[in-house]
Amino acid sequence: MGKKEMISSDQALPGRDVAVAIMEPHFVNQSDLNAELNQNEESIVLGLGCFWGAERLFWQLLG
Numbered sequence: 001m002g003k004k005e006m007i008s009s010d011q012a013l014p015g016r017d018v019a020v021a022i023m024e025p026h027f028v029n030q031s032d033l034n035a036e037l038n039q040n041e042e043s044i045v046l047g048l049g050c051f052w053g054a055e056r057l058f059w060q061l062l063g
Contacts, residue, residue: 022033037043048054 025031026033046054
């Protein structure tokens with residue numbers, strides 16, 4: 001499949017350490033992206049080139 005290791009910070013594009021300001025709800029499901037998570041919840045940020053290609057991989061995941 002794809003890479004299994006993260007790149008080092010000196011290989012990353014500049015500006016990745018700066019948080020992006022999100023002022024509006026999610027376009028599709030209208031959820032508040034700035035809301036505090038519940039105690040049993042976790043957050044994940046995904047960066048994808050083509051959503052449709054990656055979406056097929058998500059179909060294979062449980063949950």
